[in-house]
Amino acid sequence: MTPLDSPLPPVWESAGFLVGFVFSLLILSFIIRDSWLVRAAQYLLVGVTLAYTVVLVWSNVLWPRLFVPLLENPLPLPDSAGQIAPVLWNGWLPLAAGLILWAAGIDYLRARSSESPNRWLRHLAALPLALLVGVGLGAGVAGAIQGTLLPQFRRAGAMVQLLDATPPLLLAGLLTLVVTGGALLHWQLGTPTGDDSRFPLGLRPLLMGWAWLGERALWLAAGVIFARLFASRITLLIARLDALFFSQQISELWRWLLALVQGG
Amino acid sequence: MTSTFGCPHCGKPNPLAVVFCAACGAYLQGLDTAELARNAPPAVPPAEDAPPPQDETRKRPYNPVPSQPWLRPNFDESDPQSAETSPSPVDEQPWLAVDREAQDAARSPRPAPQRLIGGLQGLIEPLEMDQTLFQPESTTPTAPGMADLSYEMRRELRQLFATDLLIQDDPSPNAPDGGLPGGLPGGPAGGQSGTHGRGLWRRNWIYGLLLAAILLALWTSNAAPDSRPHSWPGVTAAYSAIDSLPPNAVVLVNWAYDPAHASEMDLAALPVVEHLLEKGARLLVISQLPGGPASARRLLAVARSGASQAALNRQLGEGLIEGGYLPGGVGSLSLLGQAPAQGLPVDIQGRSVRNRAAITALDNASPALLLVVAARSEEVQRWIEQIQPLNRAPLIAVTSAAVDPAIRPYVDSGQIVGLVSGYAGAIEYRDLLADVLPKAGQEAQRRHITGQNWALAVLLLVIAVGNLAGLAERREP
Numbered sequence: 001m002t003p004l005d006s007p008l009p010p011v012w013e014s015a016g017f018l019v020g021f022v023f024s025l026l027i028l029s030f031i032i033r034d035s036w037l038v039r040a041a042q043y044l045l046v047g048v049t050l051a052y053t054v055v056l057v058w059s060n061v062l063w064p065r066l067f068v069p070l071l072e073n074p075l076p077l078p079d080s081a082g083q084i085a086p087v088l089w090n091g092w093l094p095l096a097a098g099l100i101l102w103a104a105g106i107d108y109l110r111a112r113s114s115e116s117p118n119r120w121l122r123h124l125a126a127l128p129l130a131l132l133v134g135v136g137l138g139a140g141v142a143g144a145i146q147g148t149l150l151p152q153f154r155r156a157g158a159m160v161q162l163l164d165a166t167p168p169l170l171l172a173g174l175l176t177l178v179v180t181g182g183a184l185l186h187w188q189l190g191t192p193t194g195d196d197s198r199f200p201l202g203l204r205p206l207l208m209g210w211a212w213l214g215e216r217a218l219w220l221a222a223g224v225i226f227a228r229l230f231a232s233r234i235t236l237l238i239a240r241l242d243a244l245f246f247s248q249q250i251s252e253l254w255r256w257l258l259a260l261v262q263g264g
Numbered sequence: 265m266t267s268t269f270g271c272p273h274c275g276k277p278n279p280l281a282v283v284f285c286a287a288c289g290a291y292l293q294g295l296d297t298a299e300l301a302r303n304a305p306p307a308v309p310p311a312e313d314a315p316p317p318q319d320e321t322r323k324r325p326y327n328p329v330p331s332q333p334w335l336r337p338n339f340d341e342s343d344p345q346s347a348e349t350s351p352s353p354v355d356e357q358p359w360l361a362v363d364r365e366a367q368d369a370a371r372s373p374r375p376a377p378q379r380l381i382g383g384l385q386g387l388i389e390p391l392e393m394d395q396t397l398f399q400p401e402s403t404t405p406t407a408p409g410m411a412d413l414s415y416e417m418r419r420e421l422r423q424l425f426a427t428d429l430l431i432q433d434d435p436s437p438n439a440p441d442g443g444l445p446g447g448l449p450g451g452p453a454g455g456q457s458g459t460h461g462r463g464l465w466r467r468n469w470i471y472g473l474l475l476a477a478i479l480l481a482l483w484t485s486n487a488a489p490d491s492r493p494h495s496w497p498g499v500t501a502a503y504s505a506i507d508s509l510p511p512n513a514v515v516l517v518n519w520a521y522d523p524a525h526a527s528e529m530d531l532a533a534l535p536v537v538e539h540l541l542e543k544g545a546r547l548l549v550i551s552q553l554p555g556g557p558a559s560a561r562r563l564l565a566v567a568r569s570g571a572s573q574a575a576l577n578r579q580l581g582e583g584l585i586e587g588g589y590l591p592g593g594v595g596s597l598s599l600l601g602q603a604p605a606q607g608l609p610v611d612i613q614g615r616s617v618r619n620r621a622a623i624t625a626l627d628n629a630s631p632a633l634l635l636v637v638a639a640r641s642e643e644v645q646r647w648i649e650q651i652q653p654l655n656r657a658p659l660i661a662v663t664s665a666a667v668d669p670a671i672r673p674y675v676d677s678g679q680i681v682g683l684v685s686g687y688a689g690a691i692e693y694r695d696l697l698a699d700v701l702p703k704a705g706q707e708a709q710r711r712h713i714t715g716q717n718w719a720l721a722v723l724l725l726v727i728a729v730g731n732l733a734g735l736a737e738r739r740e741p
Contacts (some may be wrong), residue, residue, distance in 0.1 A: 031471050053554040060589045064610040097462075123668070132595075139594045139650065147649030155677035176673075228666035231720070232525070232639070235664070238478055238715040239527025242708060244484065 024240050066091060073101025096127035152176075269301035278687045357700050384729045455706020466540060474722050481718035496668070498675045499689050503659045505633065506536070511544040514625045514630035516604070516657070520643035521664075522555025528664050530685055531709065535638045535693040536563050537563065540635070541571040541583075548623070548631070549633030550587035550600070550608060552643070557588045557612055584732055585620060594650055601654030604631075630655035630656070637662045641670035688711055 026041035069091050076088035104125030107118045156176045189211045199207055268277040272295070276287035280297045286638065405564045509515075540547065551558050564584065587608045590596055600607035604626045605618050617623050634657045636644050644661045652659055658681045661671055665686025674680040682695050687709065 033474060049554075054591050055555075056554050057591065060610075060612060102265055135595045139598050143594065143646070143649030143653070146653050148645065151677050151679055152673060155673070187318075196522075224669065230723075231716075232528075232664060232666045234478075234716060234719045235528050235712075236524060237475075238482070238712055238719070240528070241478060241481060242711055242715070245479075246708070246711065262724050 021244060024244055028240075062193070066095060070095065100125050101128055156180075178210075179214065179217045182210045182212075183218055184214070185211040186214035186218065267301070269297045272300070279506070309610070317554055323459055344412075349459055375714065382438055470726055472656070473726070474719055477718040477722040478715045481714040483575035483712075487724075494688055495692055496683070496688060498680070498683030498685075499692045500682075500696065502662075502684050503693060505658055505660055505681050506539050506543060506545075509540075509543050509632055512576060513545050513634045514545070515545045515547050515635055516538060516545050516600075516626075516631040517549040517560075518634075518638065518643065519549055519556045519560035520638035520640065521549040521555050521559055522554055522639075524555070525639035525664065526559055527564075527712065528686060529559075529639055529662075530566075530617045530639065531712070532686060532690040533563060533662050535673050535690060535697055536635070536637075536660070536684055537567040538570055539693075542566055544583075545632070546583050546585075546625075548585045548587060548608075550590045552590050552593065552596075554589060557586065561586065561612075585617055585623065586612040587617070596648060597646060598654070601651040620670070630657045633657060633663070634659040636660070638667065641667045644671050644674070644680075648674055652679065662689075665689075687716075 023041050023045065026037045027045075029035065030038045069087055073085060073087050076085045076092065078084050100121075104121050107121050111118070156173045158173075185207060186187075189207070268279055270276065271278055271285040271288060271290055271292065273285060273290035274288040276285060278285055278297075279293065280301060282297075283293045285292055508590065536597075537547075547564075549557075549564070551557050551560060567646070586646060588611060590600065590608065596607055605623045606615060609622070611617050634647060634655075636647050636659065638644050640659065641663070644667070645661065648659065651657075659679065660682040661674075661680050661684070663671055663683070663685045665688065668683070668685040671683060671685070675683050684690065
């Protein structure tokens with residue numbers, strides 16, 4: 001037996017498949033009409049997903065990575081070299097920050113008003129929150145610059161080198177530069193009005209036209225994103241139908257249902 | 265007694281004890297919902313010649329929470345109290361006050377409406393947001409927009425934006441089930457509008473047609489495909505990169521899809537994982553999605569069962585570490601890129617990974633390969649931006665076909681050495697492996713491809729027929 005083998009008896013897998021089959025039918029009944037069956041299935045799915053996430057976070061993150069180290073070595077005593085044990089930074093500090101966030105969140109849910117008497121708690125919770133957001137944004141922006149923006153601009157710049165670029169590459173590079181610049185310009189300028197005095201008169205039509213092009217490119221990108229989303233949802237529907245009617249397990253299910261109907 | 269009340273923001277009926285509006289997401293706690301239910305205004309404004317309400321004294325003003333003044337019916341009218349107490353967007357966001365005086369002059373004819381920011385509320389009033397944020401600096405009169413409409417009409421429009429597309433039998437304003445002021449069909453008072461349509465106008469017909477086409481394709485796709493999928497650049501490079509791995513090379517794998525996307529992603533990922541196992545690679549698998557570890561475990565078990573025993577025997581020690589769920593988003597990725605043993609202290613079963621071979625091999629060296637198996641382009645981008653600059657390892661992406669266009673520029677720039685996407689990529693990779701799917705797998709693959717083609721064909725048909733019908737309708741007198 002390898003670590004990947006399921007420890008569950010086969011009957012559990014069949015039960016899971018039957019539950020999935022019932023839920024699929026409930027949700028697909030939306031084709032007929034929106035009903036409480038559809039809603040109940042949706043709510044149950046959302047609830048089960050949340051519960052699964054909570055269990056996963058506890059068993060895979062909080063317990064082994066936070067509480068076990070704290071229980072094994074709770075005191076941040078300095079070692080022989082005078083170094084403070086990392087449990088202070090890796091254990092107690094995250095725990096304290098998490099508890100503050102929890103308390104502030106619960107207070108917010110309870111009070112539901114900006115005039116809550118526990119404003120100090122929210123101000124305190126702003127510190128770990130600011131740390132989270134700041135670190136995330138800092139890492140994200142730095143990564144986007146070094147991993148996407150600079151390499152892509154370098155590539156686009158290399159593609160438009162007239163001496164050694166083939167026509168399709170040249171066209172693609174020019175298009176990338178024009179559309180990227182236009183989109184950025186549109187975000188900066190907003191909808192062109194034609195009388196923007198921030199720019200020299202001679203450049204105004206060019207910039208406005210470029211921003212106009214960027215706006216159209218953004219709409220086109222939005223359409224592509226929607227089309228991709230739709231295609232992926234069609235794929236999901238096909239997979240579900242295929243699982244319901246054609247997979248090995250469902251064949252067994254049909255046989256089981258047939259036997260049930262026939263009294264066998 | 266009435267058990268529902270109309271949301272003051274969009275008009276949608278909601279249960280009395282609701283916290284957020286089910287349609288527009290407006291925060292409704294703190295409202296006197298019972299009073300609102302008793303004084304529920306008609307969902308469609310009464311005609312101009314309609315008699316006034318009989319009992320005006322029963323309508324007492326309600327007091328929404330102070331942070332949402334737009335829930336007041338008379339929000340359009342000037343309110344000295346709110347003018348004194350409610351800060352304007354510019355007051356709250358000083359960076360918007362580039363030319364405050366010019367903006368004030370432009371807005372002087374009428375007070376600028378309060379922006380609806382917060383949760384979903386900002387998403388359903390784009391016209392108002394646009395006018396408030398990007399107010400032209402010139403003093404020329406602006407075209408009439410949403411802010412010029414009455415409160416009732418704005419609420420109707422909000423509800424229209426927040427409602428699924430409905431098509432009536434009779435779109436005229438005199439239709440018995442009502443219409444929006446200004447001749448807009450599909451007013452909320454229509455209630456049943458959209459359920460009495462004819463032919464393709466009925467939404468359910470479109471759903472049914474789509475479903476029938478997919479089912480028909482699934483049942484009739486037993487014939488062998490008469491064409492090969494398009495060969496995209498990147499598949500051969502991915503194969504070459506994996507094929508050139510030395511035995512026991514450590515591969516860091518990001519499993520970024522959950523069971524919801526398993527149909528397409530399993531098909532694309534399986535030949536790549538099988539190839540890695542055949543090459544004797546040691547896999548260190550993590551996921552930043554809650555459902556990712558379960559998906560990885562299931563597919564890895566399938567791939568391992570199909571791998572040759574000789575290949576599995578070639579592996580020295582542990583060939584797979586399941587890192588499980590890695591929370592923390594971008595921040596934890598940086599740590600994983602720099603020091604995997606610190607970023608990934610325990611595996612999915614809670615056992616320490618610090619002294620295990622695949623991890624210790626990364627103490628002084630980068631992984632031989634990064635593999636991202638993702639249903640969304642953002643997951644691939646994150647690894648390109650956060651992990652690859654730190655360890656400089658080559659990266660291969662296995663994605664759904666929908667993600668391919670967004671990832672393709674990274675292939676062209678050389679940041680991704682290989683890309684296997686969708687059914688087409690999976691089939692081509694299988695060909696390179698000189699491997700054939702088992703019969704059941706071939707049939708499933710054929711069904712999926714045919715179903716996808718038929719669904720897209722039906723959608724194109726619906727779009728074409730809809731456009732033609734719209735064109736014909738427009739030409740009618």
